[in-house]
Amino acid sequence: MVTSILLDLMGGVALLLWGLHMVHSGIVRAFGASLRRVMATVLRTRLQAFLAGLGITALLQSSTATALMLSSFSASGMVELAPALAVMLGANVGTTLIVQLLSFDSSAISPLLLVLGVVAFKRSRDARWRDLGRVAIGLGLMLLSLHLLLTSLAPAENAPLVREILSAITGEPLLTLLLGAVLTWLAHSSVATVLLTMSLAYSGFIPPLAACALILGANLGSALNPFIEGLSSSNPAHRRLPAGNLLTRLAGCALFLPLLEPLLSWLTPLEDNPARLAADFHTLFNVVVALVFLPPIQPLSRLLCRWLPDSKAADDPAQPLYLDTSALDTPSVALACAARETLHMGDIVETMLRESMQVLLGNDRKLALAVSQRDNAVDSLHEAIKLYVVRLTRDSLDEAEGRRAMEIMALSINLEHIGDIIDKNLMELANKKIKHQLQFSREGAQELEAFHRLVIDNLKLSFTVFLTGDVKAARQLLDEKTRVRELEMQAAESHMARLREGRLESLETSSLHLDILRDFKRIHSHLCATAYPALEASGQLRPSRLRQQAVSATPASSDGAGSVHPAPPPSAGAC
Known part of the structure; x- marks a missing residue:
């Protein structure tokens, strides 16, 4: 009987956790962007922050999710630490609302919520209504799991061994508190632990004292997960909010644990239902x-800032290495700094490009994620370079300096576009290939590798042109456009020949193969844009490839793939 009861308990807890997951994921999908905007903008006062945390966590049903979301905001400076701590105090109160709701007998509502949720999820065409249907299904599963827990515990009333085991486990309040913290840490949900405790208390398996100690442990455990997540960050600023939340939980447990018996003697006459108690x-x-820590929230935040000072990781690829603000007064030096930073950005793009081929051929999902994360660093560096050059150009620059500033901006923009192509296009194709377990034919893989090597070689050549302004190298880079176009046509023709032969690998990967060739060609077009400034400066560009009477010279030009480069002057010679 004991084994059967334990299995039923584990099944009920698993169903409860899955219901919580569905409620959380449904709310995040339906209102996630709105919740993040509220987090970032509405936190002007302690009271507003407290109410925002209460409301958002009442929807999410996860103070852990709120803490993890806020940690990144706080570390990046979007939200000050004091309001963020106030949000967490509100979030911890917000988790109690669903517990209060479920402490009443609402088992009759479960079938209705499940039916409405399934209908909304299956029949609705609107994405938000589908997500709300998911929320209704999750709430229905939570209510159903509570009913199952109570039903599975009923036969155990005649099993003395179960009572003895639970009594031994929950006999000492401090050990019971630690048990509750461990269970909550494992489940990643204080709500699940509290609801399980309510079920055990309602069935009489644990006394009110042990139930309250477990609940103290559940509140402590809910602060452990964000704190442990923060330990993996190299920046101590990411640990301030989780550490502050954990400190308030620890202080609360230290305050309440010695007072459990007096508090119970006061609460028991007010509520005779153990679950409601x-x-x-x-x-x-x-x-x-919340009442104790909300007033001194500012001193606590200052203490945490001194204890965990902000420090940028030296190996963080998103941090600029060469943008020296003290050099802005000397344009030539500042332009050299910006150029070095742009090449640093180029190094990351080159790494992304090299790794993208490993992902495409090796089906390495972990490496695909790393490539996508590198694109975030490229975006950050592009933004930093842009702002640095804008600050530099506020003062008057001579013609050569102004031209160099525009070259830096153009290369930075093109590199950012290349990063987006790799992340948004190539990695999406790679994930599709991994998902469907596809493989290129041997000849197809060799063609892609050859095309990829050519793009890598010309990436290095483009850096040389940017750095030196060498006209010969610039002409060589533009000449490579013809070679790339011919190589793409040859690869496409070879691929079509394999399709006509009925090669299974080619049939399965046809669209992937052609899309990858197209994306490599787009990347190469962005690289070739680096050649135009050097050729323009030497007067080796025509105004246009079109006949003079058909179109006049324009102030700026683009190669059709979105590449940015300065326009050739009207007096330029033939290329």
């Missing part, structure tokens, strides 16, 4: 902690 204690704990 546990829910009320859970709410009381979080409200008291």
Whole structure:
């Protein structure tokens, strides 16, 4: 009987956790962007922050999710630490609302929520209604799981061994608190632990004292997951908010643990239902902690800032290495700094391009994620370079300096576009190939590798042209456009020949193969744009490839693939 009861308990807890997951994911999908905007903008006062945390966590049903979301905001400076701590105090109160709701007998609502949720999820064409249907299904599963927990515990009333085991486990309040913290850490949900505790208390398997100690542990455990997540960050600023939340939880437990018996003697006459008693204690704990720590939130935030000072990781690829603000007064030096940073950005793009081929051929999902993360660093560096050059050009520059500033901006923009092509296009194709477990034919893989090597070689050549302005290298880079075009046509013709032969690998990967060739060609077009400034400066560009009477020279030009380069002057010679 004991084994059967334990299995039923584990099944009920698993169903409860899955219901919580569905509620959380449904709310995030339906309102995630709005919740993030609220987090970043509405936190002007402690009270507003507290109410925002309460409301958002009441929707998300996860103070852990709120903490992880806020940690990144706080570390990046989007939200100050004091309001973020106030949000977490509100978030911890917000988690008690669903517990209060579920502490009442609402088992009859479960079938209705499940039916409405399934209908909304299956029949609705609107994405938000589908997500709300997911939320309704999750709530229905949570109510159903509570009913299953109570039903599975009923036969255990005649099993003394179960009572003895639970009594031994929950006999000491401090050990019971630690047990509750461990269970919550494992489940990543204080709500699940509190609801399980309510079920055990309602069935009489644990006394009210043990139930309250478990609830204290659940509140402590809910602060462990964000803190442990923060330990993996090299920047101590990411650990401030989780550490502050954990400190308030620890202080609250230290305050309440010695007072459990007096508090129970006060609460028991007010509520004779053990489940409701546990829910009320859970709410009381979080409200008291909020009232105690909300007034001194500013001193606490200053203490955390001194304890965990901000430090940028030296190996963070998103951090500029060469943009020296003190050099802005000397344009020639500042332009050299910006050029070095642009080449640093180019090094990351080159790494992305090299790794993209490994992903495409090796089906390495982990490496695909790393490539996509590098694109975030490229975007950050592009933004930093742009702002640096804008600050530099506020003062008057001579003609050569102004031209060099525009060259730096043009290469930075093109590199950012290349990063987007790799991330948004090539990695999407790679993930599709991995998902469907596809493989290129041996000849197809060799063609892609040859095309990729050519693009890598010309990436290096473009850096040389940017750095030296060598006209010969610039002409060579533009000449490579013809070679790339011919290589693409040859690869496409070979691929079509394999399709006519009925090669299975080619049939399965046809669209992927052609899309990858197209994306490599687009990347190469962005690289070739680096040649135009050097050729323009030497007067080796025609105004246009069209007949003079058909079109006049324009102030700027683009190669059709979005590449940015300065326009050739009207007096330029033939290329």
